[in-house]
Amino acid sequence: MNTWFWRCVVVSSWLALLLWCSYWWQRSVAIALLGACLIACGAGLQLGVQMLMMRAVLRSRGQALPAASVAWRAWLAEWRWAVRIFGWQVPFQEHAEVDGPPPHRAGQADIAPQGLVGVVLVHGYFCNRAVWNGWLRELKARGIPCVAMTLEPAHGSPVDAMVENLDQCVKALVQHTGVAPLLVAHSMGGLVVRAWLKQLSASERAQYVVHVVTVATPHGGTWLARFAHRQPAVDMREGSDWLCQLGQPPLDVPFSCWCSSSDNIVFPLNLATLPQAQLHQVDDAAHMQLLFDARVWRYCLELRGQLQAAVDQA
Known part of the structure; x- marks a missing residue:
């Protein structure tokens, strides 16, 4: 179910981006680019809100906060991972990697799985x-x-x-x-x-x-x-x-x-x-x-x- 959900999200996002730019490009390049930017940055904005909520909760409970610079870098890294994971891997790569052990290759001995901690x-x-x-x-x-x-x-x-x-x-x-x-x-x-x-x-x-x-x-x-x-x-x-x-x-x-x-x-x-x-x-x-x-x-x-x-x- 998650696979199809994220496929719909990705396809809908690209379709919305295409339709928005198609409609506004001839009318106002600035509005077209602004809307495209908002669509493209939607995940980052959501993650940013979560980061702000996290810091507010920690502050309200008197718990130590990570430095603002640390949180900033974590937010940017999480944004990159979110695009990669939910924009590609989860919707389109569910079966890209099979379970192991690895398949036999010519010239190599088979790896016996018995006795190996998986x-x-x-x-x-x-x-x-x-x-x-x-x-x-x-x-x-x-x-x-x-x-x-x-x-x-x-x-x-x-x-x-x-x-x-x-x-x-x-x-x-x-x-x-x-x-x-x-x-x-x-x-x-x-x-x-x-x-x-x-x-x-x-x-x-x-x-x-x-x-x-x-x-x-x-x-x-x-x-x-x-x-x-x-x-x-x-x-x-x-x-x-x-x-x-x-x-x-x-x-x-x-x-x-x-x-x-x-x-x-x-x-x-x-x-x-x-x-x-x-x-x-x-x-x-x-x-x-x-x-x-x-x-x-x-x-x-x-x-x-x-x-x-x-x-x-x-």
């Missing part, structure tokens, strides 16, 4: 598996088994409804590798992981997950979700009934939480953390930007290497 990639709200295309390419290049699913149903249903997609994906990978994988989840994806873990027994958790890394996940909800009136966004309201029922993750599954004080979606910052998790906080990355931050990638790669070493020594 990586399951879980996307967030209003996205699909295409946000992980870069991760999938890099993981496959290293011979690491990896999978990314598109969570459905996307809108109008609670977070719990997406658990089945994740469950099938994880179990398929474990059947392929024989060992529990590392789960990396962005934004709402982290809540889907927690809802999935809640349905598993202790023995199933030991079989299907070795560690969870969440990136900009609203573990305590987010202030911005108060403007939402449909599921699953309602579940992500700060202190929502669903979050209260979800409770804390089981202690037998290690969590690492990455969050940013410049996050324009999940704020205040403490809402992106868990009490028992390893906390990794940065100040200079916005919501989608954090997913592609080199520090997050290096951490996940190193963590996966440590988990693999533990499997090899067992």
